Amino acid sequence: MVARVVTQRFEIDMHSEFLRADLFLAMGRPTEAVRILERLVEAEPANEAALEMLARSYFGSAQLAKSEDALTRLVELAPANGWARRALARTLERQSRGSEAVSHHRMADALGAK
Template identity: 45%
Template structure:
């Protein structure tokens, strides 16, 4: 198997709106190259976009463990936990990403989860 060609195919699938197809192509690449963060990140995003949240979480936790300063991995992990309804677990990752890199998307996610948690605690 030509891993680079498979990665290119997976990227095409992902960008064409087929995250499930992309994940099927990426899984054996991650197995063959477990330390390739670009492949693992794309696999995590493919899982997230196809609502395979537990699988996305697993990949993202591996990325964060490998590089705790990866703001994007923290953000997507936070978004994955948020999407799974695990707001308290999501917030630290979202805050950390926002502190590491000033991006509107990061700040908006923090605000959204803080708002949700504030509303749930007063309900």
């Protein structure tokens, strides 16, 4: 019984932390969001929502290599995620790697991503 309570408390804390990171990102403080989201993604590596917000936070704080890594992982988890494809293409372009971005732009277009 005690383990279950602890597990439920942990899940609530994870959700609260996700919401707190979302608030930091919305307030234009992506570095603070990164600190929270790195722990969340470490705890739940397949959590697509947390990984997406982490990638956005890295991008927003100009940590482009880390944004690229997070987006690459997201594309591997969800190949049909047009938003992730477009964001990865833009991250590559900001690193002056436009030729690598082309295939991701094409895939995003095919998936109907804006």
